[in-house]
Structures are given as C-alpha cells and as structure tokens.
Amino acid sequence: MAEQIYDAIIVGSGAGGGMATHQLANAGLKVALIEAGDFYDPADEEQRTQLRYPWESPRRGASTRLRPFGDYNSCIGGWELDGEPYTQKDDTEFMWWRGRMLGGRTNHWGRISLRFGPLDFKRKDIDGLGDNWPIGYEDISPYYDKVDKLIGIFGSNEGLYNDPDGYFLPAPKPRLHELYYIDGARKSNVPVIPARKSILTKRINNDRGICFYCGQCSRACGIHADFSSSTVLIYPSLNGGQVDLLTNSMVREVITDEEGMATGVRYVNKRNQREYELKGRTVILAASACSTARILLNSKSGQHESGLGNNSDNVGRYLHDSTGASRAAFLPDLMDRDIYNEDGVGGMHVYSPWWLEGANLDFTRGYHLEIGGGMGMPSYGFGFAVNQYNQYLGDRVGGYGNQLRDDIRKFYGARLSIACRGESIPQYTNRCELDPTVVDEWGIPVLRFDYKWTQHEINQARHMQDTMEELLEASGGIVLGNKPGADQNYGLTQPGEIIHEVGTTRMGTDPSTSVTNEFGQLHDVKNVFVADAGTFVSQADKNPTWTILALAWRTSDYIIDQMKQRNL
Amino acid sequence: MNRRETLKSLFLAPLAGTVIASSGCGTIASNNASRITWARLPTEYSYGRTDVEKLTDQRLFAETYFREHELVTIAVLCDIILPNNHPNGGALDAGLPDFVEFMVKDREQYKLPVRGGIAWLDSYSIEKFGPDFINISEAQRLSICNEIAYPDNQAPKLQAGISFFSLMRNLTLTGYYTTELGFRDLDYMGNTPNVWDGVPEAVLRRHGKYYDEDWLSKCIDQSTRDIVAEWDDDMNLVT
Ligand SMILES: Cc1cc2nc3c(=O)[nH]c(=O)nc-3n(C[C@H](O)[C@H](O)[C@H](O)COP(=O)(O)OP(=O)(O)OC[C@H]3O[C@@H](n4cnc5c(N)ncnc54)[C@H](O)[C@@H]3O)c2cc1C
Ligand code: SF4
Numbered sequence: 121m122a123e124q125i126y127d128a129i130i131v132g133s134g135a136g137g138g139m140a141t142h143q144l145a146n147a148g149l150k151v152a153l154i155e156a157g158d159f160y161d162p163a164d165e166e167q168r169t170q171l172r173y174p175w176e177s178p179r180r181g182a183s184t185r186l187r188p189f190g191d192y193n194s195c196i197g198g199w200e201l202d203g204e205p206y207t208q209k210d211d212t213e214f215m216w217w218r219g220r221m222l223g224g225r226t227n228h229w230g231r232i233s234l235r236f237g238p239l240d241f242k243r244k245d246i247d248g249l250g251d252n253w254p255i256g257y258e259d260i261s262p263y264y265d266k267v268d269k270l271i272g273i274f275g276s277n278e279g280l281y282n283d284p285d286g287y288f289l290p291a292p293k294p295r296l297h298e299l300y301y302i303d304g305a306r307k308s309n310v311p312v313i314p315a316r317k318s319i320l321t322k323r324i325n326n327d328r329g330i331c332f333y334c335g336q337c338s339r340a341c342g343i344h345a346d347f348s349s350s351t352v353l354i355y356p357s358l359n360g361g362q363v364d365l366l367t368n369s370m371v372r373e374v375i376t377d378e379e380g381m382a383t384g385v386r387y388v389n390k391r392n393q394r395e396y397e398l399k400g401r402t403v404i405l406a407a408s409a410c411s412t413a414r415i416l417l418n419s420k421s422g423q424h425e426s427g428l429g430n431n432s433d434n435v436g437r438y439l440h441d442s443t444g445a446s447r448a449a450f451l452p453d454l455m456d457r458d459i460y461n462e463d464g465v466g467g468m469h470v471y472s473p474w475w476l477e478g479a480n481l482d483f484t485r486g487y488h489l490e491i492g493g494g495m496g497m498p499s500y501g502f503g504f505a506v507n508q509y510n511q512y513l514g515d516r517v518g519g520y521g522n523q524l525r526d527d528i529r530k531f532y533g534a535r536l537s538i539a540c541r542g543e544s545i546p547q548y549t550n551r552c553e554l555d556p557t558v559v560d561e562w563g564i565p566v567l568r569f570d571y572k573w574t575q576h577e578i579n580q581a582r583h584m585q586d587t588m589e590e591l592l593e594a595s596g597g598i599v600l601g602n603k604p605g606a607d608q609n610y611g612l613t614q615p616g617e618i619i620h621e622v623g624t625t626r627m628g629t630d631p632s633t634s635v636t637n638e639f640g641q642l643h644d645v646k647n648v649f650v651a652d653a654g655t656f657v658s659q660a661d662k663n664p665t666w667t668i669l670a671l672a673w674r675t676s677d678y679i680i681d682q683m684k685q686r687n688l
Numbered sequence: 689m690n691r692r693e694t695l696k697s698l699f700l701a702p703l704a705g706t707v708i709a710s711s712g713c714g715t716i717a718s719n720n721a722s723r724i725t726w727a728r729l730p731t732e733y734s735y736g737r738t739d740v741e742k743l744t745d746q747r748l749f750a751e752t753y754f755r756e757h758e759l760v761t762i763a764v765l766c767d768i769i770l771p772n773n774h775p776n777g778g779a780l781d782a783g784l785p786d787f788v789e790f791m792v793k794d795r796e797q798y799k800l801p802v803r804g805g806i807a808w809l810d811s812y813s814i815e816k817f818g819p820d821f822i823n824i825s826e827a828q829r830l831s832i833c834n835e836i837a838y839p840d841n842q843a844p845k846l847q848a849g850i851s852f853f854s855l856m857r858n859l860t861l862t863g864y865y866t867t868e869l870g871f872r873d874l875d876y877m878g879n880t881p882n883v884w885d886g887v888p889e890a891v892l893r894r895h896g897k898y899y900d901e902d903w904l905s906k907c908i909d910q911s912t913r914d915i916v917a918e919w920d921d922d923m924n925l926v927t
Contacts, residue, residue: 158738169736171879174866176735178745178790181866186741196738269919276906277923287919290908293886299897314906321908323916330913332881458891461877464884497879498870503861505854518838518854520769524861525873532874 126152126364128679129385129400131371131415133157134224135665136651136672137406138349139267143676144404145362149683152398153354153363154387156370156407157196157220160227160350162340169194169339174499181499190499194340195228196221203561207568214552214569215616216410222367223350224408225619226665227340230467231317231347232490233273233666235264237282239477240660243543247484249576250546253657254629254638257284263670271347271669272324274465275316283473283662289322291315291469292333295462297493297536298470300451304595305472310489310587312472318347318666319465327356335496337466346466366398372564373419373428374403374648380423382648388562402679402688406651406672410439410552413624413654414567416635417554429625429642434635436553438546438623439569440659443487443577444613445604447588448537449597450509451493455534462495474661483579486661487542489591495533503528512598536597540584543661544577546623550615571615581612620664625654639678640671647688651675696786697725724763726780729787748793754803757822761806762788762856764822768833769860776873779860787863788856798855805852812849885910 127149130137141153162168169192174180177191184191188198197220206216219225238257244250261284268287277285291314294302305312319337320330328351329343337346344351357363368390374382375397384399405412413436419428427435467490474486507527510517555568585603592599604611628634631643634657640650651672653664660667682688731749754762766779766788792798810820813832817824821832835841836849837857864870886907892898899907918927 167736171881172735173868173871173879175868176733178729178731178733178748179794180787180862182791182794184741184744184794186738186744192735202740272917274908285923287923288925289917290925291906292884293899293907294903296887296891296895296897299887299892299895299899302903303897314903322913325916333884334879334881453895458888458894459875459877460888460891461880461882462884462887463878463882495876495878498862498865498874498876500862500866503865504858506857506861516838517840518857520833520837520853520857521771522774524770524857525774528861528865528874 124150124364124399126150126398126400127683128152128402128404129154129398130404130406130651131385132224132405132407132411132652133222133349133354134219134406134408134652135226135349135668136653137404138223138226138353139669139672140404140406140651140676141357141363142353143673144679145357145360147676147680149362149680151357151363152366152400154366154369154371154385154398155222156390157222157224157367159367160194160196160221160223161355162194162227162348162351163342163344168342170336170342171334174497179500182501189228189338192336192339192499193228194338195219195225204566205558205560206566207555207558209568209570212569212571213614214571215614216567216569216621217616217619218408218411222354222365223348226347226349228338229665230663231319231337232467232471232663233316233318233347234488234662235284235286236260236660236662236667237280237284239282240658240662243485243658249484250658251626251628251633254627254634259638260667260670260674263673264666266673267666267669269324271318271352272320272328273316273318273666274314274321276314278313280311280473282477286316288316289320289324292321292465294469295464295494296457297451297454297533298468298491300453300595300597301491301536301591302470304591304593304597307594308590310472310591311475312470315468315471317465317467320345321465328352331465333464335463335466370562370564371407371415372562373415374405376419376421376423376428376645378423380421380645382428382645388564393562401683402647402649404649404651404675404679405654408652409621409624409654409656410567412650412652413552414554416625418565424644428648429635429644431644432632432635434626434633436624437548437551438626438657439550439552439571439621440544440546440623441615442618442620442659442663443542443544443573443580443584444540444618445581445584445588445611446537446539447585447592447599447601447611448535449592449595449599450512450531451534451536451595451597452512453596456530457495457533459495459532463497464494468492481579481583483576483583485543485545485576485580487540487580487584488661489587490539490541492537492539493533493535507531509534536592536595538588538591540588541618541620541661541663542577542580542584543659545574546626546658547572547574552624569616573609573612573615578609578612581610585610620653620659622653622656622659622664625650626657627655628657640675641678649675649679696728697723724760724767724780726763726785727783729783729790748790751793753793753799754789758803758806759785759789760822761809762802764829765853765856766860766863768829769857770864777869779864782864782867782869784860784863788859791859791863801852801855805848805855808848808852883910883913
C-alpha cells in the first residue's frame with residue numbers, strides 16, 4: 121500500500137463519508153475510506169442487538185457509560201470515549217456525542233429525514249440574523265431528489281413551501297396514541313403530517329429488506345431496511361474493488377507539501393499505536409463537524425500556521441446545535457388498553473412541522489414537534505413509579521403485592537410525549553478550538569468547547585413549553601412534571617445534546633468569513649473538501665442528515681467534474 | 689434444564705441474626721431454619737458486546753457486593769412486593785435477587801441506598817419487634833411494609849424506609865417484567881417481525897378514533913410493499 125496514491129482519501133464513514141465513498145467509487149475513482157472505529161454490521165450475529173429480548177442482557181437493556189442510550193443501542197461510543205476527552209471553556213457545558221464505528225452515528229440515529237426548505241438557506245434575508253447560505257433550495261433540490269430515490273424515505277407530499285415534497289414511499293399508519301395527538305393538534309390548529317424517515321416501507325431494490333416493524337432502528341437493522349451509511353452506501357461500494365477500507369485508523373492531520381497543497385493524511389493505527397501516512401490527490405473530511413474542525417486545526421504547517429483552511433480564523437466557529445425541550449403526559453383514555461403489537465417503525469409515525477413562519481414572536485426561528493408514546497417493549501426502567509398516575513385518579517400511590525400487576529396493566533402505554541427540535545442562531549463566538557494543553561491517548565490535541573445560548577433560543581424554549589402543554593392537554597393528556605421556568609432556561613437542552621452540531625467549517629463566497637466554498641472545497645487549499653455538517657451556514661428547524669447526504673453528493677459531483685477538467 | 693441447578697437457596701433463620709447459606713452444601717447450622725429459594729439467572733450473556741463491554745460484565749459477575757444477610761433480606765422483600773403465588777410466577781421465580789445484585793453492582797448509585805436501606809429496615813425491625821427484618825414473623829414484616837410502602841405517609845421517621853421500599857419496588861417490577869414471566873403477565877406481543885397495518889378496528893371503535901381518507905391515502909397499502917417503488921417526474925409514486 122506504501123506507494124499507492126489514491127484519487128480520494130475520505131476521512132470518516134458516517135453520512136457524509138459514506139455518500140462521498142459511494143459516489144466517488146461509482147465514478148471509478150480509487151478511494152481510501154479511513155475510519156477511527158471498528159467494522160460494524162448489524163446483521164452479524166456477533167454484533168446484533170436487534171430483536172433481542174430484555175433478558176438477553178444482564179441489565180435488561182439499561183444504559184451504561186459505554187452505551188448511554190441503552191445496552192442494545194447500536195452505538196459504539198457515546199458522550200464519553202475512553203482515552204479521547206474533550207474539555208470546556210469557562211462554564212460551557214457542551215455535550216458531544218461521538219460514534220466510533222463503520223457508519224458513524226448513522227447506525228443509531230433517529231432516521232428522521234427532513235429536507236431544508238427555501239427559507240432555510242436565506243434566513244438572514246428574513247430576520248437579519250446570522251448569514252445566508254451561498255446556495256439556495258434550487259441548488260440542492262436535485263440532490264435531495266436523488267438521495268430520496270437512492271436511499272429510500274417514507275413521507276407524504278403536502279405542498280408545504282418550507283417543508284418541501286419529495287420522492288416518498290408511503291407512510292406507516294399512525295398508532296393509537298398518535299391518533300390522539302392528531303386530534304389534539306388539529307384542535308389547536310397545529311399542522312400534523314406523516315413522519316418522514318429513511319425506512320423502507322416498500323421495496324426499492326433487491327439488495328435491501330423491507331421494514332418488518334420491530335420499532336428498533338436505534339439498534340440498527342439486520343435486513344438493512346433503514347438507512348445506515350455502512351449498510352446502504354459503504355458495503356455496496358466495497359464490492360467494486362475501488363475502495364480500500366481502513367478501520368481502527370485515527371486521522372491525526374492532513375499533510376501538505378511546500379506549496380501548501382494536501383498530499384494525504386497521517387493517521388494512527390489503533391491496533392498497534394503506530395503512525396502511518398496515506399497519499400492522495402484529494403482529501404475529503406467527513407469526520408463529523410467537530411472532528412473535522414479538529415483535524416483541520418491540528419494540520420499545522422509552515423503554510424498553514426493556524427491550521428489548514430483557517431486563514432480566516434473561522435474553523436471551529438459558528439458551531440451550533442438544534443435546540444430541544446420535551447414534555448410528557450398521562451393519557452387517561454388509554455388506561456387498561458387492549459394489548460396488541462404496535463411496535464411499528466423505530467420512532468414516530470407522525471410529526472408537526474413548524475407552523476408559525478412570519479408570526480410576531482419574541483424569537484425568529486422555528487421548531488418542529490416529534491411525537492412519542494405507545495406500548496413499547498419492557499426494558500430496564502419499565503415499572504418504575506408503577507402507579508404514580510394514581511394521584512390523578514384519587515387512588516393511593518405505592519403498595520405491594522399482586523395488585524401491582526393490575527397497575528402495570530392499567531397504565532401500560534397510557535402515555536404521550538412531545539420533543540421539540542428548533543433552530544438556533546449561529547454565533548461567531550460559539551466554537552470548538554484546540555485545547556492548548558490536553559491531548560488524547562495518541563497525543564493528538566483535543567477540542568475545547570466554548571458555547572452559550574442566546575436569548576433567542578431561551579425565548580424559543582419558553583414557547584415550546586407553552587405549545588407542548590397546550591397540545592398534550594388538547595390530546596386528552598394530563599401533563600406530567602412541573603413546567604420549567606426561567607431559572608431552568610425553560611427546559612432548553614444543553615448545547616450539543618440534540619446531536620445536530622453543525623457550522624464549524626461553514627461555506628460562503630467570502631474567504632475571510634467562511635472556510636469552504638459552496639462545494640465544501642477549502643478556500644485556502646483546493647484539494648481538501650469537507651463533506652459533513654461543518655459546511656452548514658445555519659441549521660434549520662429540521663434534522664441535518666438528509667442535507668449532509670445531499671451536499672456530500674453535490675461535493676462528489678464537483679470533485680469528479682474538477683478532476684475531469686484537470687483542476688484537481 | 690434441571691430446575692434444581694437453577695435455584696439458589698439461602699436459609700432464613702427463625703431467631704437471632706445468623707443466616708447460613710446452603711449454596712450446594714448441605715450443612716445446616718440452625719435448627720428450624722426455613723428456606724428462601726429463587727431461580728438463578730445466567731452469568732454468561734452474548735448479545736453483541738464489544739471486548740471492553742465483555743470485560744466489564746465479567747468483572748461485575750466476579751464481584752461480590754452483598755453479604756448473605758443482605759441478599760436474603762432482598763429476596764424476602766422482592767417476594768413481598770411480587771409474590772410467587774400467581775400463575776405467572778413472581779419475583780423469586782424471575783430470579784430477582786440475582787438481578788438486584790447485578791444492578792447494584794452495575795450502578796454505583798444504588799450501592800449505598802440498598803445497603804443502607806437494609807440496615808435501616810433491620811434497625812427499625814429490632815426497635816419495634818426485637819429481631820431483624822428477616823427474623824420477625826411474616827405478620828410483623830407486613831406491618832412494617834404497610835408503613836413504608838406508601839409515599840403519602842408523611843412520618844419523618846419513616847422517610848428513609850419509604851424511599852428504600854420505592855427503590856426495591858422499582859427494581860422488583862422492572863426485574864420481573866423484563867423476563868419471560870413478566871412478558872406473559874403483560875401479554876406483551878411485540879419484538880417480532882410483522883406487518884403493521886394500523887390500529888385494530890375494534891380498538892379504534894372503542895376509542896372513538898378512525899383513520900380519515902386523506903391520511904389513509906398517504907399510507908402504505910401493505911399488499912404493495914414488495915413491489916419495487918417507481919415514481920413519475922412529479923414525485924408521485926406509481927407502483
Ligand atoms: C441518537 C441519535 C439520533 C439522531 N437522530 C437523527 C435524526 O433523526 N435525523 C437526523 O437528521 N439526524 C439525526 N442524528 C444526527 C446524525 O446522526 C448525524 O447528523 C450524522 O450521523 C452526521 O454524519 P457525519 O457524516 O457528519 O458524521 P458521523 O455520522 O458522526 O460519522 C463520523 C465518522 O468519522 C469518524 N471519525 C471521527 N474522527 C475521525 C478521525 N480523526 N479519523 C478517522 N475517523 C474519524 C467517526 O468514528 C465516525 O464514524 C442523530 C444522532 C444521534 C446520535
Ligand atoms: S423498524 Fe423496520 S427498519 Fe427499523 S429496525 Fe425494525 S425492521 Fe428495520
């Protein structure tokens with residue numbers, strides 16, 4: 121492998137890296153895909169967690185430090201990685217979720233797949249805050265179309281201007297608690313439509329299975345009926361002989377020549393702790409927004425003293441995450457319900473997109489509502505506070521003995537919850553940077569976060585709380601817990617907690633205020649590209665991944681084109 | 689499987705504090721001892737673990753945290769919370785003491801509350817009746833449980849006992865309902881491949897809900913799920 125010079129070295133195998141690999145390999149380029157985590161396949165019996173019963177785990181699916189979202193969750197990684205710390209500046213409490221596995225976080229993501237709308241690329245024009253993207257919806261929509269068809273997504277065409285239609289598979293029918301929500305939302309004049317998720321309710325090709333409704337996408341699908349970068353994009357690419365996959369390989373930096381052009385990457389082989397170099401004509405960073413910023417900042421050289429692509433001092437800046445808040449209610453109408461299998465697809469079947477565009481509010485960006493509830497499979501935590509809802513029925517809480525079986529039955533599935541996900545306003549001062557003193561176990565300087573919400577996000581969270589209360593009550597629910605007040609930022613999540621971190625290498629036309637051009641190409645180094653959410657100028661009131669995929673495809677087309685024209 | 693091999697017995701002495709384990713050997717040090725017996729849970733699992741996780745779990749299984757007396761007290765409490773006298777079995781049939789032991793080792797935050805809770809219970813029992821909790825009569829045990837099983841009991845003196853009992857109730861129910869017995873008790877129907885086609889008609893009627901035509905037109909007709917999707921150029925699915 122020593123003398124091999126790849127056409128493209130792709131760093132990171134998540135959404136962006138998977139798409140770049142798929143497109144570039146299909147175009148006949150010789151690709152090295154380099155991933156810090158191990159090989160992972162949910163169909164491999166050694167790694168499978170799907171369809172396991174709770175008693176197959178000694179902790180019955182409870183979370184651990186190593187599996188923060190539960191023992192069966194298909195994330196190798198989480199909020200903490202042994203040997204790979206990150207630090208906080210001042211009183212910042214940024215939460216950073218990292219997946220270390222082939223496919224990255226697309227193994228265990230929620231599969232909620234939302235296109236950004238026309239307004240989402242031009243927010244500055246509307247409220248004067250942040251910046252516009254250098255591209256508009258018309259530039260990306262052909263790629264959304266192609267992503268829809270290649271990967272498969274269910275949803276419905278609603279003709280909503282800022283929640284554009286797509287090439288959808290039909291949606292699954294709502295479950296009972298969702299029918300309650302639909303009625304409640306309609307009563308409150310909040311739109312509610314079928315969810316949009318990259319799960320195959322219908323066949324799209326003969327390689328992948330069709331969803332069999334186990335509700336366990338967060339465990340990754342053994343028949344590949346949901347989208348993971350590994351199962352849908354990378355495995356097929358491995359067959360053509362164009363891709364060399366290097367797992368357990370942690371990229372330290374991009375290496376450059378005297379002219380400042382990239383010649384490849386330097387990485388640590390985690391199996392033997394030794395460093396190696398890989399040579400390539402182009403380097404495509406898709407290690408996730410913050411990790412990509414870290415690699416760039418660590419790629420210091422004579423030509424690039426403050427890190428690669430960082431002449432503008434913009435790498436790591438404008439880091440922003442979605443806002444979030446959530447609430448739950450007890451639905452007395454669902455007490456003592458009939459029991460049947462309603463696992464459905466993983467997560468919600470219905471949701472509410474933002475409905476107050478242009479309304480006069482004390483914040484300017486929107487949010488959408490994600491709906492939860494139902495008769496899920498018991499796992500650790502089931503039966504806790506078994507009959508607490510008795511307090512609403514005038515019955516006594518607590519007790520012991522066989523009567524508890526009746527309580528379990530009575531309250532099983534009698535719950536409705538809402539989670540809001542909103543758009544925040546990117547800030548120059550919110551950033552990740554290199555910690556001057558701390559390194560990881562391979563001696564690579566780690567990231568330090570510096571992030572504060574602004575009043576916009578806090579006001580938005582207050583609005584979320586009012587909305588959730590109104591909708592839960594309109595659905596027939598008794599809202600649980602106390603409404604968080606100003607002292608708790610109205611229940612606003614921590615920065616990073618929603619795991620939609622974007623913006624660290626934002627695109628733009630002006631090299632002094634942005635890191636890449638509209639194709640993810642570094643302004644400063646033309647053979648280095650970013651293909652993850654780092655390039656986002658603003659994170660809409662949508663989830664980011666469908667846009668990462670579309671942009672990575674667009675970047676790939678550009679690279680192929682530039683190579684044809686001999687510009688690369 | 690030989691049921692005997694899957695049971696664990698500990699002796700519950702009627703008087704004084706000594707409790708002797710039988711764990712395989714037949715020696716009984718106390719006359720009159722009654723047994724408390726529960727199903728053993730496996731100590732080896734295979735469910736998609738990484739090497740680091742395998743080591744963590746092995747370490748947990750190798751660790752001993754509870755003293756025999758504590759384990760017996762846990763067993764007695766779990767049995768009160770969800771007794772075996774039911775067609776779907778109870779806490780001891782579901783191996784609760786083993787489960788509680790594992791969870792307490794797994795979650796540092798449980799260690800002290802459970803150990804301290806047991807000590808609180810014994811102290812309260814001794815104060816009230818003389819012997820510790822496992823050595824008082826069943827009626828006496830239940831009289832203590834009646835005091836600490838209900839969070840609305842405001843007596844300051846009982847608050848520590850009440851929160852301990854709530855914790856034990858949580859662990860017992862979670863431990864039971866995550867076993868095959870619990871699944872049967874609940875009639876849980878999921879975790880199996882199926883084709884979801886909406887809420888059953890009778891259930892919809894019972895709840896006064898229905899699927900409106902517009903919404904249904906956006907949903908999958910399950911008879912077409914295996915037909916490869918194709919669209920026209922206007923985003924309309926045509927298959
Ligand atoms: C629980 C959860 C639910 C989510 N739900 C949704 C949702 O419903 N909808 C949505 O749109 N988004 C969702 N997301 C977010 C989504 O997962 C991410 O947006 C997406 O995976 C990001 O893709 P990426 O390519 O940027 O990076 P990632 O998927 O994070 O992949 C990056 C890869 O790069 C590797 N890497 C990092 N550093 C290096 C290095 N130095 N050298 C080599 N390799 C490296 C990592 O190991 C990793 O495999 C969710 C995330 C989580 C965790
Ligand atoms: S719900 Fe469907 S797509 Fe998701 S894991 Fe289960 S079978 Fe796969």
